[in-house]
Amino acid sequence: xxxxxxxxxxxxxxxxxxxxxxxxxxxxIRFAGDSGDxxxxxxxxxxxxxxxxxxxxSTFPDFPAEIRAPAGSxxxxxxxxxxxxASEIHTPGDAPDVLVAxxxxxxxxxxxxxxxxxxxxxxxxxxxxxxxxxAGYASxxxxxxxxxxxxxxxxxxxxxxxxxxxxxxxxxxxxGRAKNFFALGLVFWMYGREPExxxxxxxxxxxxxxxxxEANVKVFKAGYHYGETAEVFQTxxxxxxxxxxxxxxxxxxxxEAIALGLVVGAQLAGKKLFYSxxxxxxxxxxxxxxxxxxxxxxxxxxAEDEIAAMGAAxxxxxxxxxxxxxxxxxxxxxxxxxxxxxxxxxxxVVILNIQRGxxxxxxxxxxxxxxxxxxxxGRNGEAPLPVLAAKSPGDTFYCAIEAVKIATRYMVPVIxxxxxxxxxxxxxxxxxxxxxxxxxEVVHRTDPSGYFVYQRDPRTLARSWVIPGTPGLxxxxxxxxxxALTGNISYAPDNHEKQTHVRAEKIARVAQDIGELxxxxxxxxxxxxxxxxxxxxxxxxxxxQLAAQGKQVSHAHxxxxxxxxxxxxxxxxxxxxxxxxxxxxGQLRQVIRATFLIDAIGLNKVQGQPFKVREVIDSIEKQxxxxxxxxxxxxxxxxxxx
Amino acid sequence: MTEAVKIKxxxxxxxxxxxxxxxxxxxxxxxxxxxxxxxxxxxxxxxNTVFISGIGCSSRFPYYMNTYGFHTxxxxxxxxxxxxxxxxxxxxxxxxxxxxxxxSIGGNHMIHALRxxxxxxxxxxxxxxxxxxxxxxxPTSAIGTRAPSTPTGSIDHPLNPISLALGAGxxxxxxxxDTDAKLMGAILQEAYQHKGAVFIELLQNCPVFNDGVWExxxxxxxxxxxxxxxxxxxxxxxxxxxITLGPGMTPQVVDVGDGPGKTPVSEIMVHTERGSMLYANLxxxxxxxxxxxxxxxxxxxxxxxYGELATQQVDDAIAKQGxxxxxxLMYSGMVWEVGADGTxx
Numbered sequence: 011x012x013x014x015x016x017x018x019x020x021x022x023x024x025x026x027x028x029x030x031x032x033x034x035x036x037x038x039i040r041f042a043g044d045s046g047d048x049x050x051x052x053x054x055x056x057x058x059x060x061x062x063x064x065x066x067x068s069t070f071p072d073f074p075a076e077i078r079a080p081a082g083s084x085x086x087x088x089x090x091x092x093x094x095x096a097s098e099i100h101t102p103g104d105a106p107d108v109l110v111a112x113x114x115x116x117x118x119x120x121x122x123x124x125x126x127x128x129x130x131x132x133x134x135x136x137x138x139x140x141x142x143x144x145a146g147y148a149s150x151x152x153x154x155x156x157x158x159x160x161x162x163x164x165x166x167x168x169x170x171x172x173x174x175x176x177x178x179x180x181x182x183x184x185x186g187r188a189k190n191f192f193a194l195g196l197v198f199w200m201y202g203r204e205p206e207x208x209x210x211x212x213x214x215x216x217x218x219x220x221x222x223x224e225a226n227v228k229v230f231k232a233g234y235h236y237g238e239t240a241e242v243f244q245t246x247x248x249x250x251x252x253x254x255x256x257x258x259x260x261x262x263x264x265x266e267a268i269a270l271g272l273v274v275g276a277q278l279a280g281k282k283l284f285y286s287x288x289x290x291x292x293x294x295x296x297x298x299x300x301x302x303x304x305x306x307x308x309x310x311x312x313a314e315d316e317i318a319a320m321g322a323a324x325x326x327x328x329x330x331x332x333x334x335x336x337x338x339x340x341x342x343x344x345x346x347x348x349x350x351x352x353x354x355x356x357x358x359v360v361i362l363n364i365q366r367g368x369x370x371x372x373x374x375x376x377x378x379x380x381x382x383x384x385x386x387x388g389r390n391g392e393a394p395l396p397v398l399a400a401k402s403p404g405d406t407f408y409c410a411i412e413a414v415k416i417a418t419r420y421m422v423p424v425i426x427x428x429x430x431x432x433x434x435x436x437x438x439x440x441x442x443x444x445x446x447x448x449x450x451e452v453v454h455r456t457d458p459s460g461y462f463v464y465q466r467d468p469r470t471l472a473r474s475w476v477i478p479g480t481p482g483l484x485x486x487x488x489x490x491x492x493x494a495l496t497g498n499i500s501y502a503p504d505n506h507e508k509q510t511h512v513r514a515e516k517i518a519r520v521a522q523d524i525g526e527l528x529x530x531x532x533x534x535x536x537x538x539x540x541x542x543x544x545x546x547x548x549x550x551x552x553x554x555q556l557a558a559q560g561k562q563v564s565h566a567h568x569x570x571x572x573x574x575x576x577x578x579x580x581x582x583x584x585x586x587x588x589x590x591x592x593x594x595x596g597q598l599r600q601v602i603r604a605t606f607l608i609d610a611i612g613l614n615k616v617q618g619q620p621f622k623v624r625e626v627i628d629s630i631e632k633q634x635x636x637x638x639x640x641x642x643x644x645x646x647x648x649x650x651x652x
Numbered sequence: 653m654t655e656a657v658k659i660k661x662x663x664x665x666x667x668x669x670x671x672x673x674x675x676x677x678x679x680x681x682x683x684x685x686x687x688x689x690x691x692x693x694x695x696x697x698x699x700n701t702v703f704i705s706g707i708g709c710s711s712r713f714p715y716y717m718n719t720y721g722f723h724t725x726x727x728x729x730x731x732x733x734x735x736x737x738x739x740x741x742x743x744x745x746x747x748x749x750x751x752x753x754x755x756s757i758g759g760n761h762m763i764h765a766l767r768x769x770x771x772x773x774x775x776x777x778x779x780x781x782x783x784x785x786x787x788x789x790x791p792t793s794a795i796g797t798r799a800p801s802t803p804t805g806s807i808d809h810p811l812n813p814i815s816l817a818l819g820a821g822x823x824x825x826x827x828x829x830d831t832d833a834k835l836m837g838a839i840l841q842e843a844y845q846h847k848g849a850v851f852i853e854l855l856q857n858c859p860v861f862n863d864g865v866w867e868x869x870x871x872x873x874x875x876x877x878x879x880x881x882x883x884x885x886x887x888x889x890x891x892x893x894x895i896t897l898g899p900g901m902t903p904q905v906v907d908v909g910d911g912p913g914k915t916p917v918s919e920i921m922v923h924t925e926r927g928s929m930l931y932a933n934l935x936x937x938x939x940x941x942x943x944x945x946x947x948x949x950x951x952x953x954x955x956x957x958y959g960e961l962a963t964q965q966v967d968d969a970i971a972k973q974g975x976x977x978x979x980x981l982m983y984s985g986m987v988w989e990v991g992a993d994g995t996x997x
Contacts, residue, residue, distance in 0.1 A: 305975065479742065483699070
């Protein structure tokens with residue numbers, strides 16, 4: 011990008027070396043190795059360093075479901091992709107510029123994504139016959155010329171790690187485990203990152219096992235110095251800081267932010283938070299976070315199963331708490347009947363679905379958006395409820411607050427959708443000004459005069475939230491259809507129809523509390539790209555790139571899926587084509603077709619991976635091509651493998 | 653300090669305005685009346701009392717109590733009640749369930765509520781049949797039960813509710829018959845005072861689908877029941893028969909008295925509610941038709957409840973870390989400032 015400048019870099023031994031420094035606007039780097047190689051830690055630490063240096067970042071951890079898959083196997087490869095940039099970015103990047111491959115299996119499974127002439131750092135120490143065989147290599151790719159189009163740096167990280175720890179009292183196995191810190195040190199050097207704060211972090215992280223902390227620091231330094239001294243690396247790359255809006259920032263993942271949002275949401279409502287869950291990937295870490303927030307009065311409950319987690323949340327809501335449960339698709343399926351009870355008894359509960367690939371156990375650690383239909387329709391009977399989806403890690407904070415607000419204001423269970431990509435991905439997040447967040451204080455009715463259980467607020471149609479402990483208001487609720495006023499059991503035909511309509515109308519009225527549609531581009535044009543949830547970054551970036559070329563393309567991001575964003579109806583008919591992009595077979599597209607009676611086109615991908623910006627651009631360009639006469643897809647059209 | 657005024661209540665004060673819709677002759681009527689009468693005698697605060705049920709005939713119970721009530725879904729009452737009790741420890745939470753609801757579809761929730769010593773009072777109406785779904789055999793039905801779903805007789809073995817409750821960790825375990833208002837009232841009084849997981853098996857008659865299933869026990873209380881009393885021997889039949897432990901720790905029925913072929917009363921097992929788990933389990937194994945059934949409080953044990961421990965953890969966290977400060981929480985982790993020039997400082 012920018013021109014080369016001569017610079018000096020100061021080695022920690024005080025040795026000065028002349029180096030080239032090359033300025034880059036952005037870099038996508040991927041660390042790949044065995045699931046026991048510590049690639050997630052390496053990636054996370056390097057992301058911290060990038061954030062610390064003021065870059066905009068976006069991360070994409072991508073790991074197998076097995077905790078420690080057999081060493082060297084193809085299915086056991088764990089990866090962490092980091093996009094760091096001097097300008098604003100929305101995605102972890104389409105293709106890595108740099109790949110760090112810790113073994114042959116990691117090389118085999120990731121090389122196809124590396125850009126042509128990309129930088130490849132391989133740990134030659136792991137390229138031994140057994141590993142090559144496991145990865146299906148007939149010959150060693152490092153020697154056979156098959157990597158000639160890449161800038162290959164062959165480094166025996168295994169050996170150098172052991173050498174750095176020569177004389178250490180750790181076992182060879184323990185020493186070997188430090189090798190990810192060698193890789194980390196090396197890339198620190200390559201991108202001119204300040205090693206001191208990382209060294210501090212390592213000591214902190216291993217404070218309880220100082221011998222490991224010491225070893226990791228030694229190996230980290232060895233990697234750093236190797237970069238400095240080995241003649242193969244002649245260039246230090248600099249990605250200058252990005253320009254952000256002024257303010258305080260922190261790095262945050264989706265699951266961290268959603269937990270904070272729930273704590274803040276409960277406080278804004280003036281209530282205590284109760285959170286129940288059952289362990290499931292990728293939702294569990296929300297429970298882990300909240301379990302640490304007890305001094306906020308937060309109560310967490312690890313239930314015996316998913317149904318009990320939902321049941322306990324209903325019980326807590328009945329008692330007047332801000333009740334939340336979280337799971338992923340399989341767990342939400344189990345909760346279905348109890349969610350229906352929440353719809354029937356009109357109790358405020360927030361249900362988080364951190365989506366993963368399905369059906370059944372599916373792809374536990376991979377991302378997908380295939381639980382939208384489940385959220386909208388996955389209960390017996392006519393059981394509508396509000397559904398919203400977060401678009402990015404930091405956005406989950408605000409979505410969580412909004413979910414709490416709508417649940418308590420409308421007395422209804424609310425489903426908030428996130429996904430594995432948002433949950434584990436991280437980004438720099440401007441810290442909110444808590445004092446400026448509007449409060450939505452919950453008031454429980456205490457006046458017994460003229461009380462009826464299903465008497466409704468004229469604006470929201472919510473019934474009053476009367477909680478046990480209130481004298482004179484003793485009443486009974488339950489899952490059997492209730493009289494529209496008194497709440498007594500009623501099987502009357504007209505009453506059931508009335509109640510069914512009221513429950514639907516209540517959800518429709520949530521629209522009055524939904525903000526403006528998030529639209530990028532004009533209110534009319536050739537193509538309207540519609541998306542929801544975690545695909546936001548890729549779709550928005552694709553639209554912006556096309557718009558910059560003068561294309562008449564707009565992007566509508568839907569935060570609310572039920573009720574549908576009211577702003578969409580106003581513009582959707584102003585476009586020649588509507589493309590609905592989702593990581594599923596077309597679940598939102600079905601809704602849009604049914605709602606607006608338009609021939610919406612699907613852009614669908616079900617590979618357990620997020621959209622690449624390129625894929626979205628290609629698809630829209632096809633639609634912009636006036637000669638393109640292919641009929642709109644009725645069935646979903648999976649993308650050809652990239 | 654003024655002395656707490658006991659609330660004067662009558663049974664009528666605990667009756668809701670709803671018509672009771674059980675079949676004529678259903679054992680549930682007697683249970684409802686005894687619960688209402690006993691809670692009135694105790695002088696409960698109606699507003700602090702919540703009845704939570706699942707699905708089944710017995711689970712209509714909350715509609716008839718003039719307290720707070722929540723008729724939930726099949727088997728899930730213990731889970732819903734747990735969420736309420738954890739967050740609102742000052743409430744008295746009663747769970748009404750049956751042998752199908754509590755031991756079949758909701759068996760898991762039952763086990764875990766008891767295991768956690770959740771401060772819930774669980775009344776399990778055991779009629780050995782599914783009533784509301786028209787008479788299928790239940791997990792407590794005797795083997796060979798002929799029902800619409802088992803026209804040639806059921807082939808699965810029944811489970812023993814008391815054994816299950818003891819094994820799961822209930823800290824107050826008792827049994828009474830639906831029509832024995834005196835004993836049930838006394839047990840409910842004790843249960844009300846107990847802190848922890850209460851499990852009471854109520855032998856209940858379903859006149860439509862399983863009429864007379866407990867008849868032998870109920871019609872001959874002297875011969876077919878052991879009235880448990882603290883510190884008293886396990887005797888029945890007017891004190892002429894008793895229980896001793898034979899070889900292999902096998903309980904056996906013996907004739908009590910002095911003389912040949914008789915066992916002196918001093919050798920009869922003596923009941924203690926706070927006995928070992930082994931003893932309580934032995935009582936649980938006294939079942940028809942080989943033994944008379946022990947009635948009353950079988951087991952009692954004091955230990956901290958889940959709710960107490962959960963509240964304690966929150967209190968400890970506040971004492972140790974101070975009342976949560978949201979700003980501090982938001983600013984935890986790696987935080988940095990971006991200055992007016994848009995770059996990091």
